Amino acid sequence: MSSITVAPAPAPVGPPLQKQTTAGNYFISNYPPFAFWQQEQVPALLATLDRPPVAGIPLGLYTHIPFCRKRCHFCYYKVYTDKDSQEIRGYLDALLAELAVYSAKPIIGGRKPRFIYFGGGTPSYLSPDQLKFLTEGMKRLLTWDEAVEVTFEGEPGTLTDHKLRAIRELGVTRLSLGIEHFDDHILEINGRAHRSKEIARAYGFAREIGFPQINIDLIAGMVEETEEKWQETVAKAVALEPDSVTIYQMEVPYNTGIYRQMKAEGKLVAPVADWDTKRRWVNYAFAEFERRGYSVTSTTTVVKDPEKVKFTYRSGLFSGADILSVGVASFGHLNGVHYQNQHEFQPYVDAVTAGQLPIYRAYVVPEDERFLREFMLQLKLGQVSASAFARKFGRDPREQFAAALASIREQGFLTNGGDNIGLTRDGLLQVDRLLQEFFKPEHRTGRYA
8 A cells, every 4th residue: 555645834933833642621612711611601601692693694503412332532522421321311311401491591592593413422212212202302302393403422343334314314414433443453442332243334325325424434543453454444435435524633631541542641642643744644645636637625634516515504603603512521612601511410300400590600602702712713715805804893804813813924824815825735734723812811721621
């Protein structure tokens, strides 16, 4: 098999890049970092629920299903592997009770979600009967008839023909398969529950059933990853011809099994590929898919047909949509206020059972930070229209963020495009590092946890 050949990234002018992978969250999914969301701001979220929504702002719905067959060694999400059927039913009841409270509030009442997302955990851990009970209850509270996208995350080992048909009948338009890798040893050593035979079976069933979009997830740089195994995984992913692929670079957050092992052994460097290698591997995967007509649409995604595949949930998240989020530890955004639910199972269920909204912390986003948040997140798509931001916020981002943009340009990662503020491919592959340039000084030490 030929070796991976990728043009080297330009030498940075600024501070030296971090090469080795150390513990921490590097992937930027929101702003400001979650460490700045506080319990003291929960009353502001509760107050905004009694106000009507801003005209023209779409509504999305995120539902967190925290159950898994097994906890992956790199997982940092709130998941549980020890809940029985009675506890799961109690949790589903709590989800519906929480949604019922929101649906009666002015901020939500009468609105129809434009996009819906089932994340986890493992939503496909639920049985067909449990899924039917949950979704029928949700639809009675918020109708889905105007939803253009319903995304459902699935772990291959939990997906039978029967369950996939049930998921499709719920109205799911995009099935997102958490494959991560095709090599059984890599899957095992990283704590994944499924194996390659289950991937082939689940993907084949899903294609037969006819989901409008099938997305597969991959992770570059997992424990014991090699050049050859990554090439083989990319080749197998290409051969499946998925509608879209999401490729993440392995990181090791503090609340993971890998970090606990590092801490016990007194190690500062994670046992995974360094950042240069991970970026090179993702770039190789992008190039292999591009050779077959796919388009790179963000720092993590390639799609077969950009006109068909829109990632509406991501677009809403990046552009300030209202996202009603239900479930333990879930994150949402309503009327300019971020919030997160109770982050432990029983406190979440107990709060809902007591008739309370289970909100743990919140953050009122000032106007300047809303501008900053949307600009940074949309830069993860590779390019931003300066005029579009000027129309929305009354300020030109080229002036507002002149210093940060100049720094990125000096490092060789910014393209020259007039109205278009774009990143080179090398810049796109390390955009989460570059976005730190835009952070307000007081937010540069906050953790994404």
